[in-house]
Amino acid sequence: MFALVDCNSFYASCERVFRPDLRTKPVVVLSNNDGCVVALTKEAKNLGVKMCDPWFKIEREFKQKGGIAFSSNYELYGDISSRIMSILEELAPKVEVYSIDEAFLDLTGISHCMNLEEFGRTCQKQIMQYTGMPVRVGIGPTKTLAKAASYGAKRYPTTQGVLDITDLYRREKLMTLMPVNEIWGVGRRLNKRLISQKVLTTFDLINMNIEQVRKQFSIMLVNTIRELKGESCIPLDSAPSPKKQIVVSRTFSTRVTELDYLEEAVSDYAARAAEKLRKEGKTCKMLSVFIRTNPFRKQDIQHREIRSFSMLYPTNDTRDLIKHAKLLLKDLYKEGFNYNKAGIMLNNFFDETTYQLDLFKKKDRNSKDFKMMALLDQVNKSSLGQISFLAQGIKKEWSMKRQLQSPRYTTSLKDVLVVN
DNA sequence: TCTGGGGTCCTAGGACCC
DNA sequence: TCTGGGGTCCTAGGACCC
Structure with a gap:
């Protein structure tokens, strides 16, 4: 016998938890870049809003009718979850x-x-x-x-x-x-x-x-x-299964035509992917990069392509991944296109601890490189600040916008709710 | 002007082998 | 003129999920 416990309009309800004044108001939560609706309360549904509606198309009318919108705040949702x-x-x-x-x-x-x-x-x-x-x-x-x-x-x-x-x-x-x-x-x-x-x-x-x-x-x-018909074929899976793939991808806030910007973005995603990979305790052998133009802009010529590379040795070193990602990107990139999204995929995982020894290349798991990545993760996890590679960019002009985000009520001390 | 992100599993088809 | 059959493995793409 099974039960499914399912939260009602989860993201929107999370926003309401800290804003009781919104209890009966239409509320929607938007995807990255404030692109489209990914969660909505029944009051919003009654106004005719649908899942996946592009925000720019409904914004005016929705606000006029008293609706409230939020950019997604995954830190808050993850914590409540x-x-x-x-x-x-x-x-x-x-x-x-x-x-x-x-x-x-x-x-x-x-x-x-x-x-x-x-x-x-x-x-x-x-x-x-x-x-x-x-x-x-x-x-x-x-x-x-x-x-x-x-x-x-x-x-x-x-x-x-x-x-x-x-x-x-x-x-x-x-x-x-x-x-x-x-x-x-x-x-x-x-x-x-x-x-x-x-x-x-x-x-x-x-x-x-x-x-x-x-x-x-x-x-x-x-x-x-x-x-x-009542015959159970899908068992309950209580241990979270190890990941087989890691994807980091984002749409840009602006159209991007220059290789420089794409390189920054792809390097940034590679760094995040490497971090996730290390958190899983894995190394990967295969890396793919994809870029694509905006399929909704019918007036633009389209280009979407993915390219993969199988590395000689499995790795989770950020520098290896950035290096190969940039090489793949150079192969993919074509001038004269308005790119609006890029991403990176990691596949073919190995355990960090089991390492295929190589006859000709000695690489110790306790090497300096390994320690350096561990230190990097440690610092980035702490409140000391963020270390990143120059390749990831400084200004990140392509990076997404989130204009309507709620405070991190439960995960940041400076955002904790004050009761007067 | 402005349309998300991260996953898993299945299948068809090609490469390769004997 | 006439060019096998069966198996495995890998990959790309499709479909689905939230």
């Missing part, structure tokens, strides 16, 4: 932190001694009391069904945010009402194909012929159907 997760860890024996605002719980055991709906309400109450975050809880025999229940809890106000669909009758009722595109694992493309075969609701889907589905679609959809 981890507080919620630790509350859940005390309530349930096993927890899988699925994303910043969602967790699956394993309810085996609990179902013997407690009514599950009641358990859901307890979660809701405690999280509200300790953090001020509104959540909903979906309960079912598989993860996909718990997700479906969570959809039901959102969609139908009479549930008051908790829905248990262990009961077969309730489950089928929900499935006849739930459109296929709301199912976990059915995205835009699949939805389109399913609709063309007159599969509109979840109930239609579970009545499809499994063999047909396997042939026409994929094993993934087959598993989804099995899960919807």
Whole structure:
């Protein structure tokens, strides 16, 4: 038996936690560069705002109607998230932190001694009391069904945010009402194909012929159907799995045509990626760089390309990564394009501690280089200041804007709320 | 003028091998 | 004229998730 605990409009609710005056106001949170809407409260939804709406298109009307917008403040959201997760860890024996605002719980055991709906309400109450975050809880025999229940809890106000669909009758009722595109694992493309075969609701889907589905679609959809029928195929994964890939990418605040600026940006991303890699305790062998123009500017000629390089020895040294990233970029770069985004990807990871010895090249893991990177991370983590490489740029004119950001209420002493 | 970022998994196709 | 079959591994791209 599984539960899914899901925060309501998470980022927007985080902003409300410290601004009780916004409790009934329409609130949206914007992506980097204040580009588009990534979270919105139901009041904002009622004004016609949709997820992913470009901010510049809705800004005027939204403000006129009394809406409030925030740039994203990931430091704040991450902190509130981890507080919620630790509350859940005390309530349930096993927890899988699925994303910043969602967790699956394993309810085996609990179902013997407690009514599950009641358990859901307890979660809701405690999280509200300790953090001020509104959540909903979906309960079912598989993860996909718990997700479906969570959809039901959102969609139908009479549930008051908790829905248990262990009961077969309730489950089928929900499935006849739930459109296929709301199912976990059915995205835009699949939805389109399913609709063309007159599969509109979840109930239609579970009545499809499994063999047909396997042939026409994929094993993934087959598993989804099995899960919807109550057969658990996706286990709870309580240990965070080690990363297989690290990506750092940003859109620029301005259009960039010069190689110099791109080099700065890509070096900066390489440095951040190297930092993440070291935090994972890994080295990588493969590095890719990509750049692209703005696909929304139809009047511009477009260029998007990615190029990869496999290094001779796995590394997590910032200087190695910057060096190779710049070389790849030089290969990619073409004059006369308005670039608006660049990024770097690291793949093919090795454990930092297990090192493939080389017959001809002696490289000690305790070398000066290794110590230097450790020191770099230590300083950057502390409040002493930031060390960066010159290649990362000084002014960073391409870097993103965040004009509407809230204070770091919980992670910076100087931003702590003062009560008079 | 202004449209996000970071992940995972699956699949098809090519290279290569015997 | 006629040019195999089967397997593995890797990669790029698609689809999906939040």
